[in-house]
Amino acid sequence: MARDRDDQDYLGPLRRIGIAALVLVLAASFLVWRIDSTRVERFRNAFIDRFVPTFDWAMVPVTKALGIVEGFQSYARIVAQNQELRRELQQMKAWKEAAVQLEQQNAKLLAQNQVRLDPKLTSVSGVVLADSGSPFRQSVLLNVGSRDGVVDGWATMDGLGLVGRISGVGRATSRVVLLTDSSSRIPVTIQPSGQHAILTGDNTPFPLLDFLEHPEQVRPGDRVISSGDGGVFPASLLVGQVLQGQDRRLRVRLSADYERLDFLRVLRSHPAEQLRDAGPLIPPAPAEVAAEGGNG
Amino acid sequence: MVDPLTTRRIAHRALYLGLALVVMFLRLLPVTPMSHGIPGPDLVLALTLAWVLRRPDYVPAWLIVGVFLLEDVMYWQPIGLWTLVVLGSTEFLRAREEATRDLNFLFEMALVAGVMAAMLVVNRMVLGLAVVEQPPLGLELLRLLMTLAAYPFVVALSALGFGLKRAALGELDAHGHRI
Numbered sequence: 001m002a003r004d005r006d007d008q009d010y011l012g013p014l015r016r017i018g019i020a021a022l023v024l025v026l027a028a029s030f031l032v033w034r035i036d037s038t039r040v041e042r043f044r045n046a047f048i049d050r051f052v053p054t055f056d057w058a059m060v061p062v063t064k065a066l067g068i069v070e071g072f073q074s075y076a077r078i079v080a081q082n083q084e085l086r087r088e089l090q091q092m093k094a095w096k097e098a099a100v101q102l103e104q105q106n107a108k109l110l111a112q113n114q115v116r117l118d119p120k121l122t123s124v125s126g127v128v129l130a131d132s133g134s135p136f137r138q139s140v141l142l143n144v145g146s147r148d149g150v151v152d153g154w155a156t157m158d159g160l161g162l163v164g165r166i167s168g169v170g171r172a173t174s175r176v177v178l179l180t181d182s183s184s185r186i187p188v189t190i191q192p193s194g195q196h197a198i199l200t201g202d203n204t205p206f207p208l209l210d211f212l213e214h215p216e217q218v219r220p221g222d223r224v225i226s227s228g229d230g231g232v233f234p235a236s237l238l239v240g241q242v243l244q245g246q247d248r249r250l251r252v253r254l255s256a257d258y259e260r261l262d263f264l265r266v267l268r269s270h271p272a273e274q275l276r277d278a279g280p281l282i283p284p285a286p287a288e289v290a291a292e293g294g295n296g
Numbered sequence: 297m298v299d300p301l302t303t304r305r306i307a308h309r310a311l312y313l314g315l316a317l318v319v320m321f322l323r324l325l326p327v328t329p330m331s332h333g334i335p336g337p338d339l340v341l342a343l344t345l346a347w348v349l350r351r352p353d354y355v356p357a358w359l360i361v362g363v364f365l366l367e368d369v370m371y372w373q374p375i376g377l378w379t380l381v382v383l384g385s386t387e388f389l390r391a392r393e394e395a396t397r398d399l400n401f402l403f404e405m406a407l408v409a410g411v412m413a414a415m416l417v418v419n420r421m422v423l424g425l426a427v428v429e430q431p432p433l434g435l436e437l438l439r440l441l442m443t444l445a446a447y448p449f450v451v452a453l454s455a456l457g458f459g460l461k462r463a464a465l466g467e468l469d470a471h472g473h474r475i
Contacts (some may be wrong), residue, residue, distance in 0.1 A: 018357070022357060025376075026379050026380040027376065030374060033375040
Protein backbone atom coordinates (compact mmCIF):
# COMPACT_ATOMS: atom_id res chain seq x y z
CA MET A 1 0.00 0.00 0.00
CA ALA A 2 1.64 3.11 -1.22
CA ARG A 3 1.62 6.05 1.07
CA ASP A 4 0.07 9.10 -0.40
CA ARG A 5 2.26 11.54 1.42
CA ASP A 6 3.68 14.05 -0.96
CA ASP A 7 7.25 13.54 0.18
CA GLN A 8 6.89 9.77 0.08
CA ASP A 9 6.50 9.77 -3.68
CA TYR A 10 10.13 10.48 -4.32
CA LEU A 11 11.42 9.37 -0.95
CA GLY A 12 10.24 5.78 -1.46
CA PRO A 13 12.62 4.74 -4.22
CA LEU A 14 15.38 6.89 -2.76
CA ARG A 15 14.91 5.18 0.54
CA ARG A 16 15.00 1.83 -1.13
CA ILE A 17 18.32 2.70 -2.71
CA GLY A 18 19.61 3.85 0.64
CA ILE A 19 18.57 0.61 2.29
CA ALA A 20 20.22 -1.37 -0.49
CA ALA A 21 23.39 0.63 -0.03
CA LEU A 22 23.30 -0.02 3.74
CA VAL A 23 22.80 -3.72 3.12
CA LEU A 24 25.71 -3.78 0.73
CA VAL A 25 27.96 -1.91 3.14
CA LEU A 26 27.05 -4.21 6.00
CA ALA A 27 27.54 -7.35 3.95
CA ALA A 28 30.86 -6.02 2.73
CA SER A 29 31.94 -5.19 6.28
CA PHE A 30 31.03 -8.69 7.42
CA LEU A 31 32.97 -10.18 4.54
CA VAL A 32 35.95 -7.97 5.26
CA TRP A 33 35.76 -8.94 8.89
CA ARG A 34 35.67 -12.58 7.92
CA ILE A 35 38.47 -12.36 5.39
CA ASP A 36 40.84 -9.96 7.09
CA SER A 37 39.92 -10.54 10.66
CA THR A 38 43.11 -9.26 12.26
CA ARG A 39 43.00 -5.83 10.68
CA VAL A 40 39.32 -5.35 11.54
CA GLU A 41 39.98 -6.50 15.08
CA ARG A 42 42.78 -4.00 15.33
CA PHE A 43 40.37 -1.34 14.18
CA ARG A 44 37.84 -2.56 16.68
CA ASN A 45 40.37 -2.37 19.47
CA ALA A 46 41.39 1.12 18.44
CA PHE A 47 37.77 2.15 18.32
CA ILE A 48 36.99 0.76 21.73
CA ASP A 49 40.12 2.41 23.06
CA ARG A 50 38.82 5.72 21.82
CA PHE A 51 35.21 5.18 22.68
CA VAL A 52 35.01 3.52 26.05
CA PRO A 53 37.23 5.92 27.97
CA THR A 54 34.87 8.68 26.95
CA PHE A 55 32.44 7.01 29.29
CA ASP A 56 34.83 7.46 32.15
CA TRP A 57 33.15 10.53 33.49
CA ALA A 58 29.95 8.54 33.70
CA MET A 59 31.55 5.39 34.96
CA VAL A 60 33.44 7.00 37.81
CA PRO A 61 30.39 7.76 39.98
CA VAL A 62 28.87 4.38 39.16
CA THR A 63 32.00 2.48 40.03
CA LYS A 64 32.40 4.58 43.18
CA ALA A 65 28.83 3.83 44.18
CA LEU A 66 29.41 0.17 43.50
CA GLY A 67 32.53 0.32 45.61
CA ILE A 68 30.56 1.84 48.47
CA VAL A 69 27.89 -0.83 48.14
CA GLU A 70 30.53 -3.52 48.09
CA GLY A 71 32.10 -1.98 51.16
CA PHE A 72 28.84 -2.17 53.04
CA GLN A 73 28.29 -5.69 51.83
CA SER A 74 31.71 -6.62 53.08
CA TYR A 75 30.80 -5.16 56.48
CA ALA A 76 27.70 -7.33 56.50
CA ARG A 77 29.86 -10.25 55.49
CA ILE A 78 32.26 -9.51 58.31
CA VAL A 79 29.42 -9.63 60.81
CA ALA A 80 28.20 -12.93 59.38
CA GLN A 81 31.74 -14.27 59.36
CA ASN A 82 32.20 -13.20 62.95
CA GLN A 83 29.11 -15.08 64.01
CA GLU A 84 30.23 -18.12 62.11
CA LEU A 85 33.62 -17.96 63.74
CA ARG A 86 31.97 -17.75 67.14
CA ARG A 87 29.93 -20.84 66.37
CA GLU A 88 33.00 -22.67 65.22
CA LEU A 89 34.84 -21.58 68.34
CA GLN A 90 32.04 -23.07 70.41
CA GLN A 91 32.39 -26.33 68.58
CA MET A 92 36.14 -26.17 69.00
CA LYS A 93 35.69 -25.80 72.73
CA ALA A 94 33.57 -28.92 72.78
CA TRP A 95 36.20 -30.76 70.81
CA LYS A 96 38.91 -29.47 73.09
CA GLU A 97 36.99 -30.81 76.06
CA ALA A 98 36.73 -34.17 74.36
CA ALA A 99 40.44 -34.09 73.53
CA VAL A 100 41.36 -33.32 77.12
CA GLN A 101 39.21 -36.17 78.35
CA LEU A 102 40.73 -38.52 75.83
CA GLU A 103 44.18 -37.40 76.84
CA GLN A 104 43.42 -38.11 80.47
CA GLN A 105 42.06 -41.50 79.56
CA ASN A 106 45.12 -42.16 77.49
CA ALA A 107 47.39 -41.17 80.34
CA LYS A 108 45.48 -43.47 82.66
CA LEU A 109 45.78 -46.35 80.25
CA LEU A 110 49.47 -45.67 79.77
CA ALA A 111 49.95 -45.65 83.51
CA GLN A 112 48.11 -48.94 83.77
CA ASN A 113 50.37 -50.29 81.09
CA GLN A 114 53.34 -49.59 83.31
CA VAL A 115 51.88 -51.62 86.13
CA ARG A 116 53.52 -54.97 86.55
CA LEU A 117 50.97 -57.28 88.07
CA ASP A 118 53.58 -59.43 89.65
CA PRO A 119 57.30 -58.90 89.23
CA LYS A 120 57.75 -62.61 89.03
CA LEU A 121 55.40 -62.79 86.10
CA THR A 122 57.72 -62.95 83.13
CA SER A 123 56.92 -64.64 79.92
CA VAL A 124 58.29 -66.68 77.07
CA SER A 125 56.91 -65.98 73.68
CA GLY A 126 56.28 -68.74 71.23
CA VAL A 127 54.94 -69.17 67.76
CA VAL A 128 52.04 -71.46 67.10
CA LEU A 129 53.39 -74.33 65.02
CA ALA A 130 50.25 -76.27 64.44
CA ASP A 131 46.65 -75.81 65.27
CA SER A 132 45.42 -79.24 66.06
CA GLY A 133 41.91 -78.11 66.55
CA SER A 134 39.18 -80.63 66.03
CA PRO A 135 35.63 -80.90 67.29
CA PHE A 136 36.98 -82.91 70.20
CA ARG A 137 40.32 -81.46 71.14
CA GLN A 138 41.02 -77.77 71.11
CA SER A 139 44.75 -77.32 71.35
CA VAL A 140 47.67 -75.72 69.57
CA LEU A 141 51.34 -76.60 69.40
CA LEU A 142 53.95 -74.00 70.42
CA ASN A 143 57.61 -73.90 69.44
CA VAL A 144 58.83 -73.51 73.00
CA GLY A 145 59.45 -76.41 75.31
CA SER A 146 61.42 -77.67 78.26
CA ARG A 147 64.53 -76.25 76.61
CA ASP A 148 63.01 -72.80 77.32
CA GLY A 149 61.95 -73.75 80.79
CA VAL A 150 58.31 -74.23 80.05
CA VAL A 151 56.52 -76.24 82.68
CA ASP A 152 53.21 -78.02 82.54
CA GLY A 153 50.28 -75.99 83.72
CA TRP A 154 51.55 -72.52 82.89
CA ALA A 155 49.17 -70.02 81.43
CA THR A 156 49.39 -68.78 77.86
CA MET A 157 48.02 -65.53 76.56
CA ASP A 158 47.89 -63.74 73.32
CA GLY A 159 48.29 -59.97 73.39
CA LEU A 160 44.98 -59.42 75.12
CA GLY A 161 43.60 -62.34 77.02
CA LEU A 162 44.07 -65.81 78.31
CA VAL A 163 44.28 -68.50 75.68
CA GLY A 164 44.88 -71.71 77.55
CA ARG A 165 47.14 -73.81 79.67
CA ILE A 166 50.29 -75.73 78.86
CA SER A 167 49.55 -79.40 78.88
CA GLY A 168 52.39 -81.52 77.73
CA VAL A 169 55.92 -80.23 77.19
CA GLY A 170 58.43 -81.63 74.79
CA ARG A 171 62.01 -80.55 74.43
CA ALA A 172 61.30 -77.87 71.85
CA THR A 173 57.53 -77.89 71.67
CA SER A 174 54.64 -77.73 74.03
CA ARG A 175 50.93 -78.23 73.71
CA VAL A 176 48.47 -75.62 74.81
CA VAL A 177 45.00 -76.76 75.72
CA LEU A 178 42.67 -73.92 74.82
CA LEU A 179 40.02 -72.65 77.17
CA THR A 180 37.39 -73.95 74.78
CA ASP A 181 38.60 -77.54 75.10
CA SER A 182 36.17 -79.75 76.93
CA SER A 183 38.82 -80.80 79.41
CA SER A 184 39.76 -77.24 80.34
CA ARG A 185 38.74 -76.01 83.78
CA ILE A 186 39.97 -72.63 84.94
CA PRO A 187 39.07 -70.87 88.18
CA VAL A 188 37.87 -67.36 87.38
CA THR A 189 36.51 -64.30 89.12
CA ILE A 190 33.72 -62.19 87.69
CA GLN A 191 34.12 -58.47 88.11
CA PRO A 192 32.63 -56.31 89.50
CA SER A 193 30.50 -58.66 91.60
CA GLY A 194 33.52 -60.70 92.67
CA GLN A 195 31.82 -64.04 92.09
CA HIS A 196 34.04 -67.07 91.76
CA ALA A 197 33.36 -69.63 89.15
CA ILE A 198 34.93 -72.33 87.06
CA LEU A 199 35.30 -71.74 83.37
CA THR A 200 34.45 -74.99 81.68
CA GLY A 201 35.25 -75.60 78.08
CA ASP A 202 32.68 -77.49 76.05
CA ASN A 203 34.17 -77.36 72.56
CA THR A 204 32.08 -74.35 71.61
CA PRO A 205 33.63 -70.93 71.01
CA PHE A 206 32.01 -69.70 74.23
CA PRO A 207 33.00 -71.70 77.33
CA LEU A 208 30.53 -72.13 80.17
CA LEU A 209 30.64 -70.55 83.61
CA ASP A 210 30.03 -73.24 86.20
CA PHE A 211 29.63 -73.36 89.96
CA LEU A 212 28.41 -69.83 90.35
CA GLU A 213 27.14 -69.04 93.82
CA HIS A 214 24.86 -66.19 92.86
CA PRO A 215 24.18 -66.24 89.15
CA GLU A 216 21.69 -63.40 89.59
CA GLN A 217 24.53 -61.05 90.46
CA VAL A 218 26.23 -61.65 87.18
CA ARG A 219 25.25 -59.59 84.20
CA PRO A 220 26.17 -60.10 80.59
CA GLY A 221 29.13 -57.86 79.83
CA ASP A 222 30.85 -58.33 83.17
CA ARG A 223 34.59 -58.84 83.08
CA VAL A 224 35.95 -62.30 83.69
CA ILE A 225 39.49 -62.62 84.98
CA SER A 226 41.47 -65.54 86.27
CA SER A 227 41.27 -65.85 90.03
CA GLY A 228 44.47 -67.68 90.79
CA ASP A 229 42.64 -70.11 93.04
CA GLY A 230 44.50 -73.36 93.42
CA GLY A 231 47.87 -71.77 92.93
CA VAL A 232 48.41 -73.03 89.38
CA PHE A 233 47.28 -70.05 87.43
CA PRO A 234 48.43 -66.48 87.98
CA ALA A 235 45.64 -64.24 89.14
CA SER A 236 43.89 -61.36 87.37
CA LEU A 237 44.62 -62.29 83.79
CA LEU A 238 41.89 -61.08 81.48
CA VAL A 239 39.76 -63.90 80.17
CA GLY A 240 36.74 -62.28 78.59
CA GLN A 241 33.24 -60.98 79.10
CA VAL A 242 30.14 -62.66 80.38
CA LEU A 243 27.63 -63.59 77.73
CA GLN A 244 24.22 -65.12 78.09
CA GLY A 245 23.66 -67.84 75.54
CA GLN A 246 20.40 -68.72 73.93
CA ASP A 247 19.97 -71.54 76.45
CA ARG A 248 20.01 -68.91 79.26
CA ARG A 249 23.32 -70.27 80.55
CA LEU A 250 26.16 -67.92 81.29
CA ARG A 251 29.08 -68.21 78.97
CA VAL A 252 32.22 -66.20 78.33
CA ARG A 253 33.19 -64.40 75.18
CA LEU A 254 36.95 -64.79 75.21
CA SER A 255 39.09 -61.71 74.79
CA ALA A 256 41.83 -63.63 73.04
CA ASP A 257 41.48 -63.72 69.31
CA TYR A 258 41.01 -67.43 68.69
CA GLU A 259 40.70 -66.83 64.98
CA ARG A 260 44.31 -65.75 64.74
CA LEU A 261 46.59 -67.50 67.17
CA ASP A 262 50.07 -66.62 65.96
CA PHE A 263 52.25 -65.61 68.86
CA LEU A 264 51.48 -66.76 72.35
CA ARG A 265 53.06 -65.68 75.59
CA VAL A 266 53.68 -68.42 78.11
CA LEU A 267 53.60 -66.86 81.56
CA ARG A 268 56.14 -68.18 83.98
CA SER A 269 54.23 -68.76 87.12
CA HIS A 270 55.89 -69.86 90.27
CA PRO A 271 54.21 -71.91 92.91
CA ALA A 272 52.64 -69.65 95.45
CA GLU A 273 54.16 -69.56 98.91
CA GLN A 274 52.44 -71.98 101.18
CA LEU A 275 51.59 -70.91 104.71
CA ARG A 276 52.20 -74.03 106.74
CA ASP A 277 51.98 -73.08 110.42
CA ALA A 278 49.09 -71.49 112.24
CA GLY A 279 50.89 -68.17 112.63
CA PRO A 280 52.42 -67.73 116.11
CA LEU A 281 53.52 -64.34 117.39
CA ILE A 282 56.57 -63.41 115.41
CA PRO A 283 59.43 -62.50 117.76
CA PRO A 284 61.80 -59.76 116.64
CA ALA A 285 65.05 -60.92 115.16
CA PRO A 286 67.72 -61.53 117.79
CA ALA A 287 70.08 -59.05 116.17
CA GLU A 288 67.56 -56.21 116.59
CA VAL A 289 66.95 -57.14 120.17
CA ALA A 290 70.66 -57.05 120.79
CA ALA A 291 70.98 -53.64 119.14
CA GLU A 292 68.14 -52.20 121.24
CA GLY A 293 69.67 -53.61 124.38
CA GLY A 294 72.98 -51.95 123.50
CA ASN A 295 71.27 -48.58 123.13
CA GLY A 296 69.35 -48.86 126.34
CA MET B 297 10.61 27.85 13.00
CA VAL B 298 10.86 24.13 12.86
CA ASP B 299 7.47 22.48 12.72
CA PRO B 300 6.45 20.47 15.79
CA LEU B 301 6.32 17.20 13.88
CA THR B 302 9.98 17.45 12.92
CA THR B 303 10.88 18.53 16.43
CA ARG B 304 9.10 15.57 17.90
CA ARG B 305 10.70 13.27 15.39
CA ILE B 306 14.18 14.55 16.10
CA ALA B 307 13.57 14.41 19.83
CA HIS B 308 12.43 10.81 19.60
CA ARG B 309 15.35 9.81 17.44
CA ALA B 310 17.67 11.37 19.97
CA LEU B 311 15.76 9.57 22.70
CA TYR B 312 16.18 6.26 20.90
CA LEU B 313 19.88 6.85 20.45
CA GLY B 314 20.19 7.91 24.07
CA LEU B 315 18.35 4.86 25.35
CA ALA B 316 20.49 2.56 23.23
CA LEU B 317 23.65 4.24 24.50
CA VAL B 318 22.46 4.00 28.10
CA VAL B 319 21.72 0.29 27.73
CA MET B 320 25.10 -0.25 26.13
CA PHE B 321 26.75 1.79 28.84
CA LEU B 322 25.04 -0.26 31.53
CA ARG B 323 26.21 -3.42 29.85
CA LEU B 324 29.73 -2.05 29.75
CA LEU B 325 29.73 -1.32 33.46
CA PRO B 326 31.87 -3.62 35.53
CA VAL B 327 28.77 -4.94 37.26
CA THR B 328 26.88 -7.65 35.43
CA PRO B 329 23.82 -8.78 37.34
CA MET B 330 23.20 -11.74 35.08
CA SER B 331 26.73 -12.95 34.68
CA HIS B 332 25.99 -16.31 36.29
CA GLY B 333 25.29 -18.21 33.12
CA ILE B 334 22.00 -16.53 32.27
CA PRO B 335 22.31 -13.91 29.56
CA GLY B 336 20.38 -10.72 30.08
CA PRO B 337 17.75 -9.60 27.59
CA ASP B 338 18.79 -7.78 24.45
CA LEU B 339 17.05 -4.57 25.43
CA VAL B 340 18.21 -2.56 22.41
CA LEU B 341 16.70 -5.12 20.07
CA ALA B 342 13.42 -5.16 21.97
CA LEU B 343 13.35 -1.36 21.97
CA THR B 344 14.05 -1.22 18.26
CA LEU B 345 11.39 -3.73 17.32
CA ALA B 346 8.83 -2.11 19.60
CA TRP B 347 9.47 1.33 18.17
CA VAL B 348 9.49 0.10 14.58
CA LEU B 349 6.09 -1.46 15.17
CA ARG B 350 4.78 1.79 16.65
CA ARG B 351 6.42 4.79 15.08
CA PRO B 352 8.67 3.66 12.23
CA ASP B 353 9.54 7.22 11.43
CA TYR B 354 11.19 7.62 14.84
CA VAL B 355 13.68 4.87 14.09
CA PRO B 356 15.00 5.35 10.57
CA ALA B 357 17.10 2.61 9.08
CA TRP B 358 20.34 4.58 9.24
CA LEU B 359 19.89 5.14 12.98
CA ILE B 360 19.26 1.45 13.55
CA VAL B 361 22.31 0.55 11.49
CA GLY B 362 24.42 3.03 13.42
CA VAL B 363 23.33 1.74 16.81
CA PHE B 364 23.74 -1.91 15.95
CA LEU B 365 27.08 -1.39 14.22
CA LEU B 366 28.26 0.28 17.39
CA GLU B 367 26.96 -2.69 19.35
CA ASP B 368 28.73 -5.10 17.01
CA VAL B 369 31.98 -3.29 17.47
CA MET B 370 31.61 -2.91 21.22
CA TYR B 371 30.63 -6.47 22.03
CA TRP B 372 33.15 -8.29 19.86
CA GLN B 373 30.50 -9.65 17.56
CA PRO B 374 31.15 -10.30 13.89
CA ILE B 375 30.98 -6.82 12.42
CA GLY B 376 28.03 -6.08 10.21
CA LEU B 377 26.22 -9.39 10.20
CA TRP B 378 23.92 -8.88 13.16
CA THR B 379 23.30 -5.32 11.99
CA LEU B 380 22.37 -6.66 8.59
CA VAL B 381 19.97 -9.14 10.14
CA VAL B 382 18.42 -6.46 12.31
CA LEU B 383 18.12 -4.15 9.34
CA GLY B 384 16.37 -6.86 7.34
CA SER B 385 13.92 -7.69 10.09
CA THR B 386 13.13 -4.06 10.86
CA GLU B 387 12.51 -3.42 7.19
CA PHE B 388 10.25 -6.45 7.17
CA LEU B 389 8.31 -5.12 10.15
CA ARG B 390 8.33 -1.57 8.82
CA ALA B 391 6.67 -2.72 5.64
CA ARG B 392 3.97 -4.41 7.70
CA GLU B 393 3.56 -1.75 10.34
CA GLU B 394 0.42 -0.39 8.79
CA ALA B 395 -1.11 -3.82 8.24
CA THR B 396 -0.51 -4.86 11.82
CA ARG B 397 -1.97 -1.81 13.48
CA ASP B 398 -5.18 -3.46 14.53
CA LEU B 399 -3.48 -6.58 15.90
CA ASN B 400 -3.78 -6.99 19.61
CA PHE B 401 -0.74 -7.29 21.77
CA LEU B 402 -0.63 -11.09 21.87
CA PHE B 403 -0.41 -11.25 18.11
CA GLU B 404 2.26 -8.61 18.16
CA MET B 405 4.22 -10.67 20.64
CA ALA B 406 3.87 -13.71 18.43
CA LEU B 407 5.03 -11.68 15.43
CA VAL B 408 8.02 -10.36 17.31
CA ALA B 409 8.86 -13.83 18.57
CA GLY B 410 8.75 -15.21 15.07
CA VAL B 411 10.92 -12.41 13.74
CA MET B 412 13.45 -12.87 16.53
CA ALA B 413 13.62 -16.59 15.97
CA ALA B 414 14.10 -16.04 12.25
CA MET B 415 16.84 -13.52 13.01
CA LEU B 416 18.58 -16.03 15.23
CA VAL B 417 18.33 -18.74 12.61
CA VAL B 418 19.60 -16.53 9.79
CA ASN B 419 22.44 -15.22 11.91
CA ARG B 420 23.55 -18.68 12.94
CA MET B 421 23.19 -19.99 9.41
CA VAL B 422 25.40 -17.31 7.94
CA LEU B 423 27.92 -17.71 10.73
CA GLY B 424 27.91 -21.43 10.13
CA LEU B 425 28.43 -20.93 6.42
CA ALA B 426 31.30 -18.58 7.13
CA VAL B 427 32.73 -21.10 9.62
CA VAL B 428 32.80 -18.70 12.51
CA GLU B 429 32.81 -19.85 16.09
CA GLN B 430 29.35 -19.45 17.53
CA PRO B 431 28.11 -19.12 21.06
CA PRO B 432 26.19 -22.14 22.33
CA LEU B 433 22.68 -22.39 20.93
CA GLY B 434 21.12 -22.90 24.33
CA LEU B 435 22.47 -19.60 25.60
CA GLU B 436 21.23 -17.78 22.53
CA LEU B 437 17.78 -19.32 22.88
CA LEU B 438 17.73 -18.33 26.52
CA ARG B 439 18.70 -14.81 25.55
CA LEU B 440 15.89 -14.78 22.98
CA LEU B 441 13.41 -15.86 25.64
CA MET B 442 14.68 -13.19 28.01
CA THR B 443 14.33 -10.59 25.30
CA LEU B 444 10.80 -11.72 24.61
CA ALA B 445 10.02 -11.58 28.30
CA ALA B 446 11.41 -8.05 28.45
CA TYR B 447 9.48 -6.96 25.37
CA PRO B 448 6.18 -6.10 27.13
CA PHE B 449 8.05 -4.01 29.67
CA VAL B 450 9.87 -2.15 26.93
CA VAL B 451 6.56 -1.55 25.21
CA ALA B 452 4.95 -0.38 28.43
CA LEU B 453 7.85 1.95 29.15
CA SER B 454 7.69 3.35 25.63
CA ALA B 455 3.96 3.88 25.87
CA LEU B 456 3.82 5.28 29.38
CA GLY B 457 7.15 7.03 29.56
CA PHE B 458 7.61 8.33 26.04
CA GLY B 459 4.06 8.44 24.77
CA LEU B 460 4.65 5.97 22.00
CA LYS B 461 1.36 4.47 20.86
CA ARG B 462 0.39 2.57 17.84
CA ALA B 463 -1.33 4.84 15.42
CA ALA B 464 -5.00 4.02 15.05
CA LEU B 465 -6.31 3.21 11.62
CA GLY B 466 -6.70 6.41 9.64
CA GLU B 467 -5.09 8.56 12.30
CA LEU B 468 -3.72 11.80 10.94
CA ASP B 469 -0.67 13.68 12.04
CA ALA B 470 -0.52 17.39 12.70
CA HIS B 471 -0.24 18.19 9.03
CA GLY B 472 -3.23 16.17 8.05
CA HIS B 473 -1.11 13.39 6.58
CA ARG B 474 -1.82 9.81 7.37
CA ILE B 475 0.72 8.39 9.70
